[in-house]
Amino acid sequence: MWKKLMQILTKSTPIENEKDVMLDHEYDGIRELDNVLPPWWLWLFYITIFIGVIYYVRYHFVGDWSSAKEYTEEMAVAKANVDKYLKESGGDINENTAVIMNDAKALENGKKTFDKECAVCHRPDGGGLIGPNLTDDKWIHGGDIHNVFKTIKLGVPEKGMLTWEGKLSPTQIQEVASYILVKLHGTNPPNPKDYPGDPK
Numbered sequence: 001m002w003k004k005l006m007q008i009l010t011k012s013t014p015i016e017n018e019k020d021v022m023l024d025h026e027y028d029g030i031r032e033l034d035n036v037l038p039p040w041w042l043w044l045f046y047i048t049i050f051i052g053v054i055y056y057v058r059y060h061f062v063g064d065w066s067s068a069k070e071y072t073e074e075m076a077v078a079k080a081n082v083d084k085y086l087k088e089s090g091g092d093i094n095e096n097t098a099v100i101m102n103d104a105k106a107l108e109n110g111k112k113t114f115d116k117e118c119a120v121c122h123r124p125d126g127g128g129l130i131g132p133n134l135t136d137d138k139w140i141h142g143g144d145i146h147n148v149f150k151t152i153k154l155g156v157p158e159k160g161m162l163t164w165e166g167k168l169s170p171t172q173i174q175e176v177a178s179y180i181l182v183k184l185h186g187t188n189p190p191n192p193k194d195y196p197g198d199p200k
C-alpha cells in the first residue's frame with residue numbers, strides 16, 4: 001500500500017532496471033540516471049503555474065485585486081485597531097488633550113491613586129509635606145489641567161517630584177489631576193505647608 005503510493009508519487013525506476021535509464025556519460029566514476037520528474041513535484045509545479053495565471057489576470061487585467069488595495073485595506077484595519085486601543089487605554093490623552101474629569105467614578109479612581117501614590121509627599125488632604133500644598137492657588141508649574149497633567153506625567157525629578165509616566169496610565173494621570181483640581185484645590189486644610197518653591 002505504502003509502496004504503491006510512493007510509486008505513484010515518484011514513478012521511480014526500480015534498482016534492478018537502472019541500466020535502462022543510465023546515461024552514457026561518466027565523470028570520475030559518477031554516472032547519471034535519466035529518471036522521470038516525480039509526479040508529486042510536477043503537479044506542484046503545474047499548480048503554481050495555474051495560481052500564477054490567476055494572479056496575473058486579476059492584478060493586470062481584471063484589476064479587482066492589487067497589492068496597493070490590499071495595503072490600503074490592511075492599513076485601515078490596523079489604524080482602527082490602534083485608535084480603539086488608544087481610546088481604551090487612554091494613550092491618546094496627553095498634556096494638550098487632558099480635560100478635567102467630573103464624573104464620580106473618575107474622581108474616585110483619582111482619589112485612590114492619590115492616597116496610594118501621592119499622599120506620602122503631598123498629605124492625604126493635599127496640604128503638602130515633602131511636596132507642596134496642592135489646595136492653594138500658588139502653583140509652581142501652573143494650575144490648569146494641562147500643566148498639572150504635565151507636572152505629574154514628567155515630574156520634577158531634580159526637586160523630588162517623581163516622573164509618573166509609565167507608572168500611571170494617561171487615564172490615571174488625568175483622573176488624579178482631576179481629583180486634585182476638583183476635590184483638593186480650594187479646601188484650605190489645617191497647617192498647610194509653606195513650600196519654599198511656591199510663588200509669592
Ligand code: HEC
Pocket residue numbers: 113114117118119120121122130131132134138139140141142148151152156159160161162164176177197
Ligand atoms: C517623593 C515625594 C513625592 C511624591 C510621591 C509625589 N510628589 Fe508631587 N511633588 C513633590 C515635590 C517635591 C514637588 C515640588 C516640585 C518643585 O519644587 O518643582 C511636587 C510637585 C507636584 C505638583 C506641582 C505643584 C505646583 O505647585 O505646581 C503636582 C501637581 C504634584 N506634585 C502632583 C503629584 C501627584 C498627583 C502625585 C502622585 C501620583 C505626586 N505628586 C507624588 C513630591 C512628590
